[in-house]
Amino acid sequence: GDSVTQMEGPVTLSEEAFLTINCTYTATGYPSLFWYVQYPGEGLQLLLKATKADDKGSNKGFEATYRKETTSFHLEKGSVQVSDSAVYFCALGGRTTDSWGKLQFGAGTQVVVTP
Amino acid sequence: DTEVTQTPKHLVMGMTNKKSLKCEQHMGHRAMYWYKQKAKKPPELMFVYSYEKLSINESVPSRFSPECPNSSLLNLHLHALQPEDSALYLCASSPRRVQSNTGELFFGEGSRLTVL
Numbered sequence: 001g002d003s004v005t006q007m008e009g010p011v012t013l014s015e016e017a018f019l020t021i022n023c024t025y026t027a028t029g030y031p032s033l034f035w036y037v038q039y040p041g042e043g044l045q046l047l048l049k050a051t052k053a054d055d056k057g058s059n060k061g062f063e064a065t066y067r068k069e070t071t072s073f074h075l076e077k078g079s080v081q082v083s084d085s086a087v088y089f090c091a092l093g094g095r096t097t098d099s100w101g102k103l104q105f106g107a108g109t110q111v112v113v114t115p
Numbered sequence: 116d117t118e119v120t121q122t123p124k125h126l127v128m129g130m131t132n133k134k135s136l137k138c139e140q141h142m143g144h145r146a147m148y149w150y151k152q153k154a155k156k157p158p159e160l161m162f163v164y165s166y167e168k169l170s171i172n173e174s175v176p177s178r179f180s181p182e183c184p185n186s187s188l189l190n191l192h193l194h195a196l197q198p199e200d201s202a203l204y205l206c207a208s209s210p211r212r213v214q215s216n217t218g219e220l221f222f223g224e225g226s227r228l229t230v231l
């Protein structure tokens with residue numbers, strides 16, 4: 001069945017450091033891939049998405065490229081700020097065997113950025 | 116304006132109480148979702164309504180009862196809950212019917228439920 005694996009946290013960084021959060025997936029069909037972010041005390045927000053292979057999603061300085069050959073969708077940001085401290089969820093959706101409109105979330109990675 | 120509004124933000128209830136969580140969206144979205152999120156875990160899907168009809172029920176215990184009175188409103192009725200049901204309950208909506216949805220959801224801020 002569909003699954004999403006992302007690196008465990010917490011990831012602790014200094015301000016202006018480079019951030020990478022690894023995400024790999026398993027799915028049959030035509031998955032879409034997402035990164036959602038959850039700031040403390042809030043719901044989830046869509047950060048970026050990619051709906052087909054080689055698509056690059058980007059938003060707020062974050063980027064992720066849908067790599068079908070490595071079944072990956074790693075999240076990157078070149079220079080993080082304290083305000084980027086949050087939990088980041090990689091998610092899989094779209095038209096897959098298991099999906100039919102459901103989202104399969106990874107376990108989440110907590111990112112802590114210190115001044 | 117993209118917004119999903121959930122009330123109440125916090126709820127404390129005893130195991131014999133009956134309460135409801137409410138969710139509202141005015142984006143014209145046709146699918147609405149209830150998720151349950153425990154601390155430090157990803158959200159778990161509970162129910163999906165598509166065009167006001169229950170489309171997905173993820174084998175949720177009957178003490179949780181969803182209702183979709185119209186295309187903008189979604190309720191979750193709670194009765195005889197257990198302490199382990201304490202969690203953040205998230206509502207979400209999506210523009211398309213659930214079978215066509217790629218997975219792009221708009222979430223509310225959640226209702227934090229504590230069952231004593």
